[in-house]
Amino acid sequence: MVSNFRQKEILDLARTDGKVTVDGLAKRYDVTVQTIRRDLAELAASGRLERVHGGAVIASGVVNIEYAERQQLNADGKARIARACAQAIPNGASVFLNIGTTTEAVAHALLDHENLLVVTNNTNIATILAANRSCEIILTGGVLRRADGGLVGMLAAEMVGQFKFDLSVLGCSAIDADGDLLDFDEQEVLVSRRAIDRSRQVMIVADHDKFRRKAPLSIASLADADALFTDQPLDAPLQARCAQWGTRVILGP
Template sequence: MGEHSSHRERATLDMLRALGGSSRTAELANALNVSEETVRRNVKRLAGQGLAVRVHGGVFLTAQNGEPAFRARLNAQKGAKRRIGQAVAAIIPNGASLFLDTGTTSIYVAEALAARKNLTIITNSLEVAWRLGRDAAHQVMLAGGALRASDGGAYGAEAMDYLRRFTPDFAIVSVAGITAQGFGQFDAAEADLGRVMLAQARTAIAVADATKFERNAPISLGEPGQFALLVTDQPAPEPIAKAALHWGVDLHIAPPKLKDAK
């Protein structure tokens, strides 16, 4: 930050880092013992300097070189994401085939899936491939394409063409925002890959922790009814729960305690 940045802006930035790189506005205001309006003003200034990104109801840190922001998001809501991962792993049978994307929740899904047997995983994520490819019990198919340093994902036409070769049992898509209008992403390349996965897989599962509820990620993944299931860690707000019922998307709440994978 510049030398003229205020003490409150510095405090806001430091608290965001302490909270894992992302936070709801109300949570940040409570942690700093200031009003939400003060937080919004400070976040606006941080966003103007390229240090943070404002989203509906919250904020997350940007990267200085890509990597810190991804690691911050990976560590944010870690317990919830790990529970979601184990809940998804309980749904996926041994011997299944599946897509996994580069989202941070998908990485916790990959971690939990390591206990399964004879899976075929198709992914554009180096992180997912590394976590599952070390076990000879699984076959990992890694998409090529332009590698993005910020998240270790392969993107572009080559990656999408590769994914279109497969019709797996499941697609597991880590979504950035969920509203009563549907599921969205902030990143166009991630959204493009997600649409391919949804079109090719037999069953699609959205994964997202509760901080994604009522977050307006502006790039739509298409018809929300493409998803059979949303796995999350807390009950959805009423407008989203009603919308999910209308879409035909089942809401699955991860158990509150982690269990050893079978």
């Protein structure tokens, strides 16, 4: 089967089953796993699929990828972003961390920091940072989003509004070409917007995949951030906009 027809069928399978696997497709089409990986890479490059560990899922602009799948996406890139971000956070700082697998990576990178006050609407982050005995941890409260351990809604936003943070570290679901930070859940957006309003510095953590995705709701703009931590250079137009806005772009080592 020629590649373009096979890729069309792979897309149809992904839409029907939610996910396709490299091994399953190789068996189905009696081709090598390397051939399937090339197919998936081409479909991902065109924005039609999103690569996950062992396969791919449909790239959606209205529904987020499942949390377990997001944990597998570009884990090395997220770890590099997290290390760079953690280096910019001083001991003794008050920090807000929102929901996301990249912010969870930042929490891991903060385990050796001292005397932090961390407020979060992410129960996973609270669990991670519990290993740091000198870190004071405050959970916001709010409606529990079971899929990813997030606490969302007006109660969470009101709790965030009681603080004035030294800095916020925020992830998002997508970043548009014009620098808009995007997400899927309006209840989560409320919390992130409030954190931006209540922070002396705003740090955005986002790997290169976020610049290829879409989401329907706007949180803010990179113009509202002091720094963007990412793992690959930005496209030249967005890099120029960040320079104009005064938003530092820092690549993870």
